[in-house]
Amino acid sequence: MKKLMFIFALAFAFSSCSSESEAKIENSDLFGKWNWTLTKGGIAGEFFSPASTQTSLQVILNADYSYSIIKNDIEVSNGKHELIMEDSQNFQEKRLFIHYSKIGEKPSFIVLGGMILLNNESGLLEISEDFMDGFGSEYTHSI
Numbered sequence: 001m002k003k004l005m006f007i008f009a010l011a012f013a014f015s016s017c018s019s020e021s022e023a024k025i026e027n028s029d030l031f032g033k034w035n036w037t038l039t040k041g042g043i044a045g046e047f048f049s050p051a052s053t054q055t056s057l058q059v060i061l062n063a064d065y066s067y068s069i070i071k072n073d074i075e076v077s078n079g080k081h082e083l084i085m086e087d088s089q090n091f092q093e094k095r096l097f098i099h100y101s102k103i104g105e106k107p108s109f110i111v112l113g114g115m116i117l118l119n120n121e122s123g124l125l126e127i128s129e130d131f132m133d134g135f136g137s138e139y140t141h142s143i
Helices: 002-015 019-023
Strands: 031-041 045-050 057-061 066-071 074-087 094-100 112-121 123-129 135-142
Touching: none
Parallel strands: none
Antiparallel strands: 031 045, 031 057, 031 135, 057 066, 066 074, 074 094, 094 112, 112 123, 123 135
């Protein structure tokens, strides 16, 4: 009976481990300040830039997983972010996604949360909606 209880307790301990917590990852390449440079996509192939929208936006991702969003030199949102490997609808495989605890005021033409593509060579970060004809916003790393 004790063996059965031990096996049950062990099985419960393993099953209570969340697959979401196992999927959380750390990526120090993403930490820092990111300046929004453009958004493109949609069924009509729309294009938005800081010049065309008269909007500057900076995303600050910190090593303690806090974040700040600065729009036209005013902080409009802050909180915690997380990086998670999730199944992509578009690619049918696991991809890196960023999620925020809350998003305050943000322009509708900028993608802040979603699937991440990071090009370390060019210093370019792209955050995209994960569906056909979705939008993607590009950011450059600020020093």
